[in-house]
Amino acid sequence: MNSFKVHEDINLYITKDKFYLESKSSSAVLIIDRISELLSIQNDTKSIPTSCTWKVIYGLLGSVPLLAGSYLIVATGREHVGHIAGHSIWRLTNFELIPYLRSTLHLNQQQLEDNQAYVTMVEQVLNTPNFYFSYTYDLSHTMQRLHETDPTFLNQSLLERADQRFIWNKYLLSSFYDPVYHKFCLPLIHGFVSINICTINAASFSWSIISRRSIYRAGTRWFKRGIDKNANVGNFVETEQIVEYEGDRYSFVQLRGSVPLFWGQTPNLLYKPPIQITEEDQELAKQVCAKHLESLTLMYGKVVLIDLIDHKGMEEKLQLDFENTVKSLNFSSVHYEPFDFHKECRHMRWDRLSILVDRVANDQDEMGYFLLMRDGSLASLQEGVFRTNCIDCLDRTNVVQSILARRSLINVLKKLGVLQPLQTTEDYPNFEYLFKQVWADNADYISIQYSGTGALKTDFTRTGKRTRVGMLYDGINSLTRYYKNNFSDGFRQDAIDLFLGNCKVKYPLKVERGWRYVTMPSVLLVAFAMFVACATLPSEHSSESLLFLLFWGCMVATTSAAILRHGTEFVDVPRLTTST
Numbered sequence: 001m002n003s004f005k006v007h008e009d010i011n012l013y014i015t016k017d018k019f020y021l022e023s024k025s026s027s028a029v030l031i032i033d034r035i036s037e038l039l040s041i042q043n044d045t046k047s048i049p050t051s052c053t054w055k056v057i058y059g060l061l062g063s064v065p066l067l068a069g070s071y072l073i074v075a076t077g078r079e080h081v082g083h084i085a086g087h088s089i090w091r092l093t094n095f096e097l098i099p100y101l102r103s104t105l106h107l108n109q110q111q112l113e114d115n116q117a118y119v120t121m122v123e124q125v126l127n128t129p130n131f132y133f134s135y136t137y138d139l140s141h142t143m144q145r146l147h148e149t150d151p152t153f154l155n156q157s158l159l160e161r162a163d164q165r166f167i168w169n170k171y172l173l174s175s176f177y178d179p180v181y182h183k184f185c186l187p188l189i190h191g192f193v194s195i196n197i198c199t200i201n202a203a204s205f206s207w208s209i210i211s212r213r214s215i216y217r218a219g220t221r222w223f224k225r226g227i228d229k230n231a232n233v234g235n236f237v238e239t240e241q242i243v244e245y246e247g248d249r250y251s252f253v254q255l256r257g258s259v260p261l262f263w264g265q266t267p268n269l270l271y272k273p274p275i276q277i278t279e280e281d282q283e284l285a286k287q288v289c290a291k292h293l294e295s296l297t298l299m300y301g302k303v304v305l306i307d308l309i310d311h312k313g314m315e316e317k318l319q320l321d322f323e324n325t326v327k328s329l330n331f332s333s334v335h336y337e338p339f340d341f342h343k344e345c346r347h348m349r350w351d352r353l354s355i356l357v358d359r360v361a362n363d364q365d366e367m368g369y370f371l372l373m374r375d376g377s378l379a380s381l382q383e384g385v386f387r388t389n390c391i392d393c394l395d396r397t398n399v400v401q402s403i404l405a406r407r408s409l410i411n412v413l414k415k416l417g418v419l420q421p422l423q424t425t426e427d428y429p430n431f432e433y434l435f436k437q438v439w440a441d442n443a444d445y446i447s448i449q450y451s452g453t454g455a456l457k458t459d460f461t462r463t464g465k466r467t468r469v470g471m472l473y474d475g476i477n478s479l480t481r482y483y484k485n486n487f488s489d490g491f492r493q494d495a496i497d498l499f500l501g502n503c504k505v506k507y508p509l510k511v512e513r514g515w516r517y518v519t520m521p522s523v524l525l526v527a528f529a530m531f532v533a534c535a536t537l538p539s540e541h542s543s544e545s546l547l548f549l550l551f552w553g554c555m556v557a558t559t560s561a562a563i564l565r566h567g568t569e570f571v572d573v574p575r576l577t578t579s580t
Contacts, residue, residue, distance in 0.1 A: 004154070004155070004156065004157050004158060004183075005135055005136050005183070006059065006135040006136075006157075006158055006182075006183055006184070006185065006186055007023040007024075007025060007026070007059075007135075007183050007184055008024075008025065008058070008059075008135045009023075009024040009025070009056065009058065010022060010023055010024065010056070010058070010059065010060070010184065011024065011054055011055075011056060011057075012054060012055050012056075012057045012074060013049070013052050013053070013054045014052060014053045014054065014055075014098070015049055015052045016034075016102060017033065017034055017035065018031055018033055018034055019031070019032040019034065019072060019098075020032075020047070020048045020052075021057075021060060021184055022045055022048060023183070023184070027043050027044055027045060028041060028042075028043055028183065028184075029041070029042045029043070029044070029045055029047060029048065030060075030181060031047065032072065032100075034100045034101065034102075035100075035101075037063075037070060037100065037175070039175075039176065039178075039181060041180055041181065055076070056076075057074040057075055057076055057096075058074075058075040058077070058078045058090075058186075059074070059075040059133065059135075059184070059185075060072075060074055060075075060173075060176070060184045060185055060186060061073040061074060061075055061095060061126075061169050061172060061173075061186055061188065062169045062171070062172025062173040062174075062175070062176070062185075063100075063172060063175050064097075064122055064172055064498075064499075065505070066115055066118045066119065066122075066505055067107065067111050067114055067115040067118060067505055068099060068101060068104050068106075068107060068111075068112075068115045069099060069100050069101040070099075070100045070101075070175075071097040071098060071099050071100065071119070071122070072097070072098045072099075072100065073095060073096070073097055073098075073122070073126075073169075073172060074095065074096055074098070075092055075094070075133075075186060076094045076095055076096050077093035077094025077095070078090045078091065078092060078093055078094075078133075079091045079093050081132065081193055081194075081195050082195025082196070082197075082206070082208070083195065083206070084134075084137055084195065084206075084208060084210075084242065084244070085137060085143070085244070085249065087134055087136045087137030088134060088135070088136070088137075089132060089133075089134050089137065089139065089193060089195060090132065090133055090134065090135075091130055091131070091132050091193070092126070092130070092131040092132070092133065092188065095126050097119060097122060097123065110507075110508055110510075111507060114505075114507055114508060114509040114510075117509055118498065118505055118509075120495075121491070121494060121495035121498050121499070122495070122498065122499055124491075124492065124495045125495050125496060125499040126499075128190075128448070128449055129445055129448060129449070130190070130191070130192060130193070130445060131168065131188045131189070131190055132189050132190075132191070132193045133186050133187065133188050133189070134158075135186075138158055138161060138162060139166075139187075139189045139193075139210065139212070140162040140163040140164075140165075140166040140167055140187065140189055140212065141161075141162070141163050142238070142240050142251055142253050142370070143240070143242060143249060143251035143370055143372070144251055144253070144370040144381060144382055145163070147370070147372060147378075149161075156179075157179050157182035157183070157185070158182070158185075158187055159173060159182045159185050159187050160179060160182065162187050163212075164215075165212075165214045165215065165216060165236075165238075166189050166190075166212040166213070166214060166215065166238070167187045167188065167189065167215065168188050168189065168190045168213075168215055168499070169186075169187065169188045170187075170500075170501075171499070171500055171501030172499070172501075173185050173187070174501070189212050189213075190212075190213045191210070191211035191212050191213045191237060191445070191446065191449070192209065192210070192211040192441065192442045192445040192446060193208070193209070193210050193211075194208060194209045194438045194441065194442070195208045196208065196434060196438065198431050198434065199431075200413070200418050200419065200425075200428050200431055201418060201419070201420070203245065203417070203418045205243055205244060205245035205246075205416075205418060206242070206243065206244040206245075207241075207242070207243055207409075207435075208241070208242040208243075208244075209239065209240070209241055209242075209438055209439070209442055210239070210240045210242065211237050211239040211240075211442055211445075211446060212237065212238045212239075212240075213235075213236070213446070213449060214232070214236040214237070214238075215500050216230070216232035216236070217232040217233055217234050217236070217258075218234075218496055219234065219493050219496050219497070220450065220451070220452070220485070220489040220492050220493045220496070221392060221450055221451040221452070221481070221485050221489065222264075222265055222266070222267045222273070222485050222489060223489060223490075223493045223574060224258075224493070225258055225263055225264040225265060226258050226259060226260070226261055226262055226263040226264055227258070227259075227260040227261060227262060227285075227288055227292060229284075229288060231260075231288050231291035231292040231295060232292075233257040233258040233259075233260050233292060234257070234258035234393075235256065235257060235258055235392070235393045235394075235446075235450050236255070236256070236257040236258070237255070237256045237257070237393070237446060238253060238254075238255055239254050239255070239256070239401060239405075239442070240252070240253045241253075241254075241405045241408065241409060243409070243412060243413070243416075245416050245418060246374060247373075247374025248371070248372070248373055248374050248416055249370075249371070249372045250369060250370065250371050250372075250412045250416075251369065251370040251371075251382070252369040252370070252382065252405060252408040252409070253300070253370075253382060253385055254385060254386045254387075254388065254401050254405065255296070255300070255385055255386065255387040255388070256387070256388050256389060256393040256397045256398075256401065257387060257389060257393060258389060258393055259309070259318060259322050259389055259391075260288070260289045260292045260293070260322075261277065261285055261289060261318070261321055261322060261325065262277070262278035262281075262284075262285045262288075263275060263276060263277045263278065263318060266568060267485055267486050267489070267567075267568070267571040267573075268564075268567035268568045268571065269486055269563065269564055269567035269570060269571060270564070270567065271478075271482055272314065274314065275314055275315065275317065275318055277317060277318060277321060285325070286325055286328065286329070289325050289326075289329070290331075293326075293329065293331060293334050294331075296385070296387065297331070297333045297334065300382075300384065300385035301333070301367065301382070301383040301384040301385065302333050302334075302335070302363070302366070302367055302383060302384030302385070303333065303334045303335070303384065303385055303387055304334075304335045304337060304360060304363045304367075304384065304385070304386050304387065305326060305334065305335065305336045305337060305387050305389075306337050306339065306356070306360065306387070306388040306389070306400060307319065307322060307323070307337065307338045307339065307389060308339055308340075308341040308388065308389065308390040308396040308397065308400065309322075309340075309341075309389070309390055309391055310340055310341075310342055310343065311338070311340040311343065312340075312343075315391060318391075319338065322336075323336060323338060335363060337356075337359060337360055337363075339355075339356045339359075341390065341396045341400075344356075348465075348466040350399075350460050350465065350466055353399070353400065353403060356400065357403055357404070357407065360386070360404075361407075363384065363386075364386070364404065364407065364408065366383070366384065367382055367383050367384030367385065367386075368380045368381065368382055368383060368384075369382050369408055369411075369412060370382045371412065371415070379415075386401070386404055388400050388401055392447075392450065392451060393450075394443065394446065394447045394450060394451060394455050394456070395443070395447070395455050395456040395457045395458075396457065398439065398442065398443035398446070398455060398457075398458075398461065399443075399457055399460060399461055401439075402435075402436075402442075402443075402461055405439070406425060406435065409425065409435075410424050413425070436461055436463065436464065437462060439461050440455075440458040440461040440462040443455035443457075443458050443461060444458060451481050451484075451485065452480070452481060452484035452485065452488070452489065452492070453477045453480045453481045453484065454477055455477075456474040456477055456478065457470070457474065458470070459471075459473070459474075486570075486571045487571065487572050488572055489572060490571070490572035490573040490574045490575065491572060493574040494574045494575055494576045497574070497576055498576065503576040503577055504576075505576075506575075506576060506577070509575060511575050513569070514569055516562075516563075516566055516569055516570075517569060517570060520559055520562055520563050520566075520570075521563070521570075523555070523559050524556065524559040524560060524563065527552050527555035527556045527559055528552075528556050530548075530552040530555075531549065531552035531553055531555075531556055534548045534549040534552055535549055
């Protein structure tokens with residue numbers, strides 16, 4: 001892993017014509033022309049002007065073309081998270097966008113406003129928690145994939161050998177495609193990383209969680225559901241649990257991802273918009289689903305599909321279509337396991353999740369886990385993976401993943417001699433508390449990245465039981481999700497697509513709204529104000545005042561109904577046309 005190292009500390013020198021990125025650990029200098037954007041490498045520092053502004057940065061994140069020209073993006077803040085396999089892991093805490101062009105005189109007022117909107121989009125994505133990186137460790141790959149690589153793999157740069165599914169600044173770094181520049185390029189993963197030093201039975205070991213979000217079909221809750229024609233699904237996340245103990249290394253990988261069919265939910269001001277399943281080309285949907293599952297089996301081995309969506313109500317049709325599609329494909333390496341989460345666990349009977357665990361126990365034992373012993377011998381490989389989904393692949397999904405992770409963790413800790421044969425992690429309150437908190441944090445951050453709020457049902461993950469206080473917090477999060485998903489996610493989806501290179505900047509960015517957008521809310525506001533005034537101001541209600549009260553009440557009801565009927569005209573929708 002040490003044959004290629006990204007430059008860790010860099011001095012950035014800025015002149016009116018060029019950017020100079022000087023490595024502190026070598027004599028290499030990356031020179032970027034601010035006018036032509038041409039790149040060059042020199043191996044001495046004499047080319048750097050003595051009089052110029054400069055600052056310390058921690059890596060080059062890329063560049064992005066906007067209306068005002070290109071912007072250089074650099075890491076200016078970092079936080080040390082811990083070590084994995086002896087390599088330092090960092091979290092991005094600050095960044096800076098620096099324009100190539102020093103003037104914006106070539107832009108008119110509207111272009112200036114739109115350019116600032118695009119800058120805000122890039123900043124919003126980078127401010128979404130959390131981005132992680134390492135200068136020496138490939139965070140995009142699991143331990144098992146890294147172990148199975150050939151020697152030539154280690155001679156490549158971190159950017160070249162990375163799993164492209166999980167490099168979020170892949171597009172931003174496309175201008176630096178030549179490997180000669182890669183020692184300055186800092187690949188980022190997005191998701192969650194937690195590294196912890198734990199002690200059980202006087203044995204000290206490192207326990208870590210890494211969640212990697214895919215860049216393909218990435219986006220927000222309502223706008224990225226289901227699968228696309230390239231077999232990519234919404235909210236696809238690979239989560240790896242790692243243990244390191246006296247040179248032994250263990251890894252257990254799970255997946256989450258949207259139901260791999262053509263379906264979606266269009267925001268329309270309803271709390272739960274109806275699920276829309278594309279019926280026009282079921283054969284194509286079947287082919288794309290097959291492609292998705294085949295890609296998973298090629299990469300992970302056997303795939304156990306744990307489907308947690310409801311078997312009745314709004315989710316019933318989607319569940320049946322998913323089950324029928326998988327059965328019709330009849331892949332020997334794919335096992336479909338439906339579990340009606342809400343029905344089985346109603347009335348806060350969360351202990352009934354053991355039913356699901358018992359049903360997939362044999363699958364988990366067969367797929368195993370990756371275990372590399374301290375002497376270099378390979379004790380076992382993970383030969384399969386759980387792919388868990390609910391509707392959002394957030395709340396229910398994380399609860400089940402944490403339970404399966406605990407089961408695997410207990411098995412390996414017993415094998416390594418950390419736990420005795422009859423012990424479990426629950427016998428150690430301090431570790432059990434840590435385990436629950438980390439998995440709940442994983443749920444929260446993945447949920448924030450997709451839905452805009454923390455996860456629901458984390459009180460069970462944190463405490464092992466469902467509480468009324470937890471249900472209250474779930475209600476608050478649900479209302480917050482409702483607002484963000486309806487009134488701010490269009491901009492957020494545009495930001496993600498711009499950041500990932502799925503669309504290009506356009507001018508003008510503003511979209512004209514229909515007459516209802518201003519008129520109906522204004523009428524509703526006036527009607528509601530008059531209704532309140534008629535209800536509260538008269539000391540005594542006469543027939544005339546009651547008639548006014550009835551009139552304005554009817555106006556409130558009628559206008560509200562009209563707004564809901566035309567709900568799609570009032571929500572925030574993406575304005576940029578994606579290229580995928």
